[in-house]
Amino acid sequence: MNCDKEAVELMHNYLDGDLTKENETALRLHLEECEKCQQHFHELKRTLTLIRSTEHVSAPANFTANVMNNLPAEKKSVKYKRWFRAHPMLTAAAIFFVFMMSGIFSAWNQGSELVVSKQDNLVIKGDTVIVPEDVTVEGDLIVKNGNLVVRGTIDGNVTLVNGKLIEEPIQGEGLMASVGEVNGELEHIDQIFEWMWFHIKSFIKNIFDF
Amino acid sequence: MDQFIRDKIIEVKKGDQSAFEDVVNYFQHKIYQHCLRMLGNAHEAEDIAQEAFIRAYINIESFDEQRKFSTWLYRIATNLTIDRIRKRKPDFYLDSKIKGTEGLDMYSQLPDQGKLPGEEVESLELKRYIHHEISELPPKYRSVITLRYLEEFSLQEISEILDIPLGTVKTRIHRAREALRKRLRHV
Ligand SMILES: [Zn+2]
16 A cells, blocks of 8 residues: 555545545554554544644623624614514503594594583584673683684683684774683694694693592 | 524524524624634634624525524635635734734733643643644635534535535645644644
8 A cells, every 4th residue: 555645545534534444444454564654643633632622712702792783773663573572561551652642533533513512501603602791611611613702701721623713893992802701721723733732631631630 | 502593593584683692692602713713813803703793694685594504604704714814914924923912922921821830831832832833724724624623514514614515625624634734743
């Protein structure tokens, strides 16, 4: 057997686990009689032991965090989904809020018929609500989808949704003014956004009052 | 653990970035070590290992789940180290020796070496010497040696990582073993 060509080749095949039984016997027989190849084989095996003995190193302390910080931004939808999963209470609150908002929304869309919060002693003509001269409304008044004429007194806040306060000319003076009296704040709501805001305010107020 | 990584990869593919953190955590030391062995410089190794994970994340769609993720990740890392070695300026080696943070130079900087038992110092010195000898091999031999004997990949896996035929892997590993035998025979 040729030492450098054949024997060394067989040694490497042996180290790769590629040696047939036949060739393994051939190599062993050669090694028994060739000191040079014995030495060569010993050195090869020792080399591998030495390579395998080198220490294992660890990545620097913040390695993972640094990688994560340098990744491109992920898809937003996934981010939200994970956030919801991580914060179930807040998610429940958010869902409740959405339902509440959509409730308000459908309330807004409930036709255009006139709605008045208090009917006692009030006069309704078409889409106009009249507070007669001798009447005092105690508490807040809400008029939706209609106009309001105040000749009497309202001891509370007035909210007008999709409507306006009709000012009647004062006899003889030609001035536009409301004859009656509103002893509270007057609020006009013409936009759905404001309508929602109004609901949210009263919702929150109710919570605190409760 | 293979199944754990497989599940995480599926989540990453669905777009869940946080699942990738577990993947990085699991492979960080192996990949960093591989880059360090290929580059012989801690700063560069950290840089390239990070880049390898970022590339893997960006290209995760092209990863075939039927294959081994580790093989794919090592392939990215190995290609990046070889790219980096090619782009090095000729005076790089001189620089790194002056900075003295790697290889044999580090040993001479250890302040407490006198307190270590003689044998431990010897083995530490020997380990660094072996490390240094591996790093002196041409990159194509260095990669097969580290993948085979330090990362314990099979020859078939190395063929996939380096994208070269199995026969070429064998030829390279034979030559690399011979080169190291000559360098280490007097140790
Ligand atoms: Zn011989």
